Amino acid sequence: MxxxxxxxxxxxxxxxxxxxxxxxxxxxxxxxxxxxxxxxxxxxxxxxxxxxxxxxxxxxxxxxxxxxxxxxxxxxxxxxxxxxxxxxxxxxxxxxxxxxxxxxxxxxxxxxxxxxxxxxxxxxxxxxxxxxxxxxxxxxxxxxxxxxxxxxxxxxxxxxxxxxxxxxxxxxxxxxxxxxxxxxxxxxxxxxxxxxxxxxxxxxxxxxxxxxxxxxxxxxxxxxxxxxxxxxxxxxxxxxRGANILCEIAGYGTNSDAGDLLRPNPERAAACMNLALADAGLQGSDIGYVNAHGTGTVANDINEVAALRSVFGEDLAGLEVSSTKPVHGHALGAAGALELVASFGALQRQSAPPTINFNEVDPKIGIDPVGNAARPISTRAVMSNSLAFGGINATLILKTYE
Missing domain, CATH: 3.40.47.10 (Thiolase/Chalcone synthase)
Structure with a gap:
């Protein structure tokens, strides 16, 4: 391959x-x-x-x-x-x-x-x-x-x-x-x-x-x-052709929930992330930042964080998570592409973008994401998640080209 x-x-x-x-x-x-x-x-x-x-x-x-x-x-x-x-x-x-x-x-x-x-x-x-x-x-x-x-x-x-x-x-x-x-x-x-x-x-x-x-x-x-x-x-x-290489696409995973049309399934989202990690030949500990689907709806955020914990561990140690949707909106069919640009920016700048408008940790989620200011990271790989209506999940992993 x-x-x-x-x-x-x-x-x-x-x-x-x-x-x-x-x-x-x-x-x-x-x-x-x-x-x-x-x-x-x-x-x-x-x-x-x-x-x-x-x-x-x-x-x-x-x-x-x-x-x-x-x-x-x-x-x-x-x-x-x-x-x-x-x-x-x-x-x-x-x-x-x-x-x-x-x-x-x-x-x-x-x-x-x-x-x-x-x-x-x-x-x-x-x-x-x-x-x-x-x-x-x-x-x-x-x-x-x-x-x-x-x-x-x-x-x-x-x-x-x-x-x-x-x-x-x-x-x-x-x-x-x-x-x-x-x-x-x-x-x-x-x-x-x-x-x-x-x-x-x-x-x-x-x-x-x-x-x-x-x-x-x-x-x-x-x-x-x-x-x-x-x-x-x-x-x-x-x-x-002597091109300037920006980064490498290291892994991709996609699957479906085959369940509820609107409510995401955390087990299937976790399986999707694991598919991408396996494709990339990486462990969860190799990922320093996840650009979450992070819509801001009650159901999505609870389920996505549950999926992240399943993949990266209960305390998400060493992992920064944020949603950039409050900046560029939920662009539906373009969302994953815009968020991959943001993920590349995080990898290139070694800076996890903020989740603006964040006010208070939800005890039902228990996650403190990258808040209203960017956080420095040190990583060779970042992940971007898309969890769509219809139960269609997709995960992309970018890696520094070496």
């Missing part, structure tokens, strides 16, 4: 354009959460989200906007351009040996939402004739492949909040097996639309206050949007 490395990364998030902007925000605790108002929601209970700033959206529209593309695809193209530029890839590096694996939980939410409003509320039959290619979940992956003439395998995993992590994990597995030499992999989501936001409100999992993962007074998550894309390559490929 081949070793797999990361040679480039890009991000679009509520923290701004670029992976560096996201790393800096997660390290400093500068939240991208801002007020949002949807005109088609009469009684909007939740008034904030980690939405892209207006100037960020304008820049994306100017640089990557296309009349046949949804924001979800524009975000992915923008993040992919940054990743490709950092990796130093040229036209000769794509073709049949370069694949694309970009997940999305919702796909083209904007077109879908607007069509529903026109058809069912306004009674209009004048809908966007290009709705189907805009709405389809694989649009972002297809547009990225066309942007760079990447003609290898193209995938779009739609596995809710694990879409981004599973898409990166799938690319990693295919590269290990020698199916391709490199892959543009990640996740993208642009679902902050009135209709989508309203159904999340009805699910009663969003906070009307601040997102406080692991804190005693937590009461829900904050939705986000954006995209994260990585250039993954086999080590042989990266060395052959």
């Amino acid at each position: 081949k070793r797999v490395v990361i040679t480039g990364m890009g991000a679009v998030s509520a923290c701004g354009l670029g992976a560096d902007a996201l790393v800096q925000a997660t390290q400093s605790g500068a939240s991208g959460v801002r007020p949002v108002k949807f005109t088609n929601i009469d009684q909007q209970r939740v008034g904030t989200a980690a939405a892209l700033a207006p100037e960020t959206k304008e820049k994306i529209e100017e640089d990557a906007g296309h009349r046949m593309r949804e924001p979800v695809s524009n975000y992915a193209v923008m993040a992919a351009r940054e990743a490709v530029a950092q990796a130093g890839l040229g036209p000769e590096d794509f073709g049949d040996r370069c694949g694309v694996s970009i997940g999305s939980g919702f796909g083209g939410a904007q077109t879908l939402d607007r069509n529903y409003m026109k058809f069912s509320v306004e009674g209009s039959m004048r809908l966007d004739p290009m709705s189907v290619p805009k709405i389809m979940n694989n649009a972002a992956a297809s547009w990225v492949s066309m942007e760079f003439n990447a003609m290898g395998p193209a995938y779009c995993l739609a596995t809710a909040c694990s879409s981004g992590s599973q898409s990166i994990g799938l690319a990693y597995q295919l590269l290990k097996a020698g199916v391709m030499d490199r892959c543009l992999a990640g996740g993208s989501e642009a679902s902050l639309e009135g209709g989508v936001f309203r159904v999340w409100e009805l699910l009663r999992v969003m906070t009307a206050d601040k997102n406080r993962p692991f804190s005693k007074d937590r009461n829900g998550m904050t939705l986000g949007e954006g995209s994260g894309v990585f250039v993954l390559e086999t080590l042989e490929s990266a060395k052959a």
